[in-house]
Amino acid sequence: MEMNITKTKTFRNRDSLMSIKQFSEICGLEQSTLRYWDDIGLFRPAYRNAENSYRYYAPEQVVQVNFIKVLSNLNIPLKVIANVGEKRTPETILKLMEQQESRLDTELNRLHEAYSTIHTLRNTIQQGINAPDADHISVQALGALPIAFGSENKNQEGQNFHQAFMQYSRHAKEIRTGLSKPIGGWFESMQRFVENPSLPSRFFSVDPRGGDQRAPGKYLVGYTQGYYGYQGDTPLRMAEYAREHRIVPRGPVYVIYLLDEISVKDPSNYLAQICAAI
Amino acid sequence: MEMNITKTKTFRNRDSLMSIKQFSEICGLEQSTLRYWDDIGLFRPAYRNAENSYRYYAPEQVVQVNFIKVLSNLNIPLKVIANVGEKRTPETILKLMEQQESRLDTELNRLHEAYSTIHTLRNTIQQGINAPDADHISVQALGALPIAFGSENKNQEGQNFHQAFMQYSRHAKEIRTGLSKPIGGWFESMQRFVENPSLPSRFFSVDPRGGDQRAPGKYLVGYTQGYYGYQGDTPLRMAEYAREHRIVPRGPVYVIYLLDEISVKDPSNYLAQICAAI
DNA sequence: TTGCTCCTCACGTCACGTGAGGTGGC
DNA sequence: TTGCTCCTCACGTCACGTGAGGTGGC
Numbered sequence: 001m002e003m004n005i006t007k008t009k010t011f012r013n014r015d016s017l018m019s020i021k022q023f024s025e026i027c028g029l030e031q032s033t034l035r036y037w038d039d040i041g042l043f044r045p046a047y048r049n050a051e052n053s054y055r056y057y058a059p060e061q062v063v064q065v066n067f068i069k070v071l072s073n074l075n076i077p078l079k080v081i082a083n084v085g086e087k088r089t090p091e092t093i094l095k096l097m098e099q100q101e102s103r104l105d106t107e108l109n110r111l112h113e114a115y116s117t118i119h120t121l122r123n124t125i126q127q128g129i130n131a132p133d134a135d136h137i138s139v140q141a142l143g144a145l146p147i148a149f150g151s152e153n154k155n156q157e158g159q160n161f162h163q164a165f166m167q168y169s170r171h172a173k174e175i176r177t178g179l180s181k182p183i184g185g186w187f188e189s190m191q192r193f194v195e196n197p198s199l200p201s202r203f204f205s206v207d208p209r210g211g212d213q214r215a216p217g218k219y220l221v222g223y224t225q226g227y228y229g230y231q232g233d234t235p236l237r238m239a240e241y242a243r244e245h246r247i248v249p250r251g252p253v254y255v256i257y258l259l260d261e262i263s264v265k266d267p268s269n270y271l272a273q274i275c276a277a278i
Numbered sequence: 279m280e281m282n283i284t285k286t287k288t289f290r291n292r293d294s295l296m297s298i299k300q301f302s303e304i305c306g307l308e309q310s311t312l313r314y315w316d317d318i319g320l321f322r323p324a325y326r327n328a329e330n331s332y333r334y335y336a337p338e339q340v341v342q343v344n345f346i347k348v349l350s351n352l353n354i355p356l357k358v359i360a361n362v363g364e365k366r367t368p369e370t371i372l373k374l375m376e377q378q379e380s381r382l383d384t385e386l387n388r389l390h391e392a393y394s395t396i397h398t399l400r401n402t403i404q405q406g407i408n409a410p411d412a413d414h415i416s417v418q419a420l421g422a423l424p425i426a427f428g429s430e431n432k433n434q435e436g437q438n439f440h441q442a443f444m445q446y447s448r449h450a451k452e453i454r455t456g457l458s459k460p461i462g463g464w465f466e467s468m469q470r471f472v473e474n475p476s477l478p479s480r481f482f483s484v485d486p487r488g489g490d491q492r493a494p495g496k497y498l499v500g501y502t503q504g505y506y507g508y509q510g511d512t513p514l515r516m517a518e519y520a521r522e523h524r525i526v527p528r529g530p531v532y533v534i535y536l537l538d539e540i541s542v543k544d545p546s547n548y549l550a551q552i553c554a555a556i
Numbered sequence: 557t558t559g560c561t562c563c564t565c566a567c568g569t570c571a572c573g574t575g576a577g578g579t580g581g582c
Numbered sequence: 583t584t585g586c587t588c589c590t591c592a593c594g595t596c597a598c599g600t601g602a603g604g605t606g607g608c
Contacts, residue, residue: 016440021561026447031562032599040597052606054562059440060506060539062447066457067540070395073388078597090407093541097400104393110351111389115382117348122375125368162294162337169304169340179344228338261338262345263371299587309588310573318571330580332588356571563605569598579589 016059017047023057027065042082043068074100117180120206121262124182128258128271134234137222137241142275145254148175148210149186150203161198161229168203181205184256190249190276194239198229200255214254219275220247227267228257234274242278251277294337295325301335305343320360321346352378395458398484399540402460406536406549412512415500415519420553423532426453426488427464428481439476439507446481459483462534468527468554472517476507478533492532497553498525505545506535512552520556529555 024031037043038055043065046058064085071081084096132138150171153164172179185200187193192201204212220242224234242249259271302309315321316333321343324336342363349359362374410416428449431442450457463478465471470479482490498520502512520527537549 016438016444018444019561026444026451028451030599033597035563036598052562053564054606059444059447062444063457063461064539070392070458072597073392088541088543090403090537090541094400094403094407097396097403100396101393101400104389104396108386108389108393111382111386114348114351115379115386118375118378118382122372122379125372125375129368129372160294166294166296166304166337166340169337173304173306179341180348183341259368261342263366263368265366297587308573311571313589314572330588331590332580350571558608560608561606564603566600566602568600570596572595574592574594576592577590580587582584582586 017056018059020045020055020057023061026062027069029065029069037068037078040078040082042078042085071100074103076100116208120181124206124256124258125263127273128263131223131258131271131273134223134225134232134271135237137220137238139245139247139278140219140221142214142216142219142221144216145206145214146208146210147184147204147212147214148172148181148207149212150205152202153199164199165203165228172205179205181207182256182258183260184254184272187253187255189251190239190242190253193253193274193276194235197231197235204254206256214275215251215277217251218278220249220278221276222274224255224272224274225269226272227270228260231255231272231274238274238276242276247278249276249278253277295334296337298323298333298335301339304340305347307343307347315346315356318356318360320356320363349378352381354378394486398459402484402534402536403541405551406541409501409536409549409551412501412503412510412549413515415498415516417523417525417556418497418499420492420494420497420499422494423484423492424486424488425462425482425490425492426450426459426485427490428483430480431477442477443481443506450483457483459485460534460536461538462532462550465531465533467529468517468520468531471531471533471552471554472513475509475513482532484534492553493529493555495529496556498527498556499554500552502533502550502552503547504550505548506538509533509550509552516552516554520554525556527554527556531555 018026020031020034024034027034034043034045034055034057038045043061045055046061047056048054049056068081068085072078084092150168153167169179182205184204184206186202186204187197188201204210220238222234222238222241224231226232241247253274253276256273256275257270258273259269261267261270264270296304298309298312302312305312312321312323312333316323321339323333324339325334326332327334346359346363350356362370428446431445447457460483462482462484464480464482465475466479482488498516500512500516500519502509504510519525531552531554534551534553535548536551537547539545539548542548
């Protein structure tokens with residue numbers, strides 16, 4: 001009994017009620033948001049003046065608002081929040097929290113994913129900007145580059161770059177590796193590259209999830225400017241350079257697009273780096 | 279010249295164009311999304327049939343779509359994406375990527391924040407569920423609990439729980455600690471708690487950001503059921519228990535609400551844990 | 557009377573999703 | 583003719599934000 005009196009005394013304390021303006025300032029919410037939440041039945045003011053229909057809020061409602069903010073920050077639809085709020089018990093809220101903890105994990109992974117994507121992209125574009133002229137050929141020591149291979153492009157009659165690339169697109173989607181990562185083409189040897197430079201034996205993405213890598217070591221490095229599959233005379237010039245300098249390219253060739261439709265409008269300005277293992 | 283021929287040959291290859299259905303499947307986008315992106319000028323098909331206005335997409339557009347997906351995943355408005363896309367250069371894209379890397383950092387912090395909030399909440403509610411009956415009093419060894427103190431509640435005439443709590447709300451907002459974390463009241467001594475249990479000397483939140491803590495050690499622990507500020511006879515019973523067991527509570531008293539409006543509908547079922555340092 | 561706060565519609569916004577109603581090629 | 587794909591409106595959705603037009607207390 002005494003408890004009820006105390007409860008009533010503190011719970012219906014009109015002195016401590018706040019106008020919508022005061023309350024919105026304390027909560028850091030727009031008045032329009034509070035009215036909207038009232039409209040959809042998510043969160044109602046503690047008291048409503050019957051004559052002028054002014055809304056009045058109680059101090060402890062601040063806590064509830066903060067909880068709603070946390071939940072909606074987790075992208076839970078307001079309808080769902082309203083639903084759990086109406087029939088809340090310690091058990092249901094606990095269950096909701098457990099669900100959200102695992103949802104948050106997924107979300108955090110997604111963001112780390114995005115982080116790695118833009119980080120790789122930064123590096124790639126930076127390399128593209130710093131790249132020497134297209135006719136510059138040199139020997140360089142390169143570090144390991146994590147990549148994810150697509151399946152082999154069957155070198156059948158009439159298969160062109162585009163058809164092969166579409167295949168790769170499908171494949172990349174299946175194995176959930178990135179078409180959002182820089183893309184390249186792989187040739188098993190320099191000879192193969194010179195013979196048919198516009199159709200790689202395999203595509204790959206610069207993506208650590210693939211588990212493959214371009215081995216660290218010495219490479220003969222050249223650049224081409226132009227649309228996908230177009231290599232101009234760079235393959236020949238690289239082969240010639242190798243002969244002149246008595247270098248024997250023994251390993252595979254990697255063509256990586258540093259600048260493509262992501263950062264360049266005119267396709268004839270795309271820039272690829274060609275690395276032949278020696 | 280030769281380059282132009284090659285370029286034209288590969289770029290305007292009608293054979294490799296895809297219908298909107300094929301393209302949407304490869305990209306993992308709804309057709310309606312592609313139409314919408316076309317409408318707002320964000321992303322247009324490579325070719326449009328003039329007679330029936332069918333949309334046709336080129337293979338390399340998959341890469342562009344993936345880039346747009348990455349950017350919109352970062353909550354960049356489509357208008358902004360369209361804008362940078364139209365006048366993209368390696369330099370502008372690089373700049374955008376740098377900006378996004380720092381935005382992502384902020385976002386990741388926000389999520390870690392939410393993570394810690396729901397984690398603490400889970401623990402608290404779980405304790406509330408596991409709590410013994412309200413009349414159970416015992417001595418327990420408790421670990422350290424990270425908390426964030428509010429400022430002192432001036433114990434002036436007529437100041438009640440609600441007024442003090444509103445003060446704390448404002449304060450908590452300023453120092454950006456959590457009203458979304460479990461809240462409690464602090465009393466400097468058991469005597470002070472027994473004298474006026476409904477108005478704590480300070481409020482606090484269970485939040486590591488405060489830098490304060492409830493020291494680890496032995497505590498006299500009791501529970502109250504009821505609305506904020508209502509402690510019933512628990513203070514007296516705890517004092518009595520101490521006398522009977524020849525325990526001298528020398529330290530401060532912490533009242534933590536394990537179950538409040540977040541997880542319980544009826545305010546008379548709120549549950550607080552009372553810990554008096556001994 | 558002037559300012560301030562509050563109210564209730566109504567409409568706009570963003571990024572689509574969902575039909576409705578119609579066309580076109582096999 | 584039947585199925586399938588494509589098209590263009592138009593309207594709905596979600597969580598508000600933004601006036602417009604009006605009230606009420608000092």
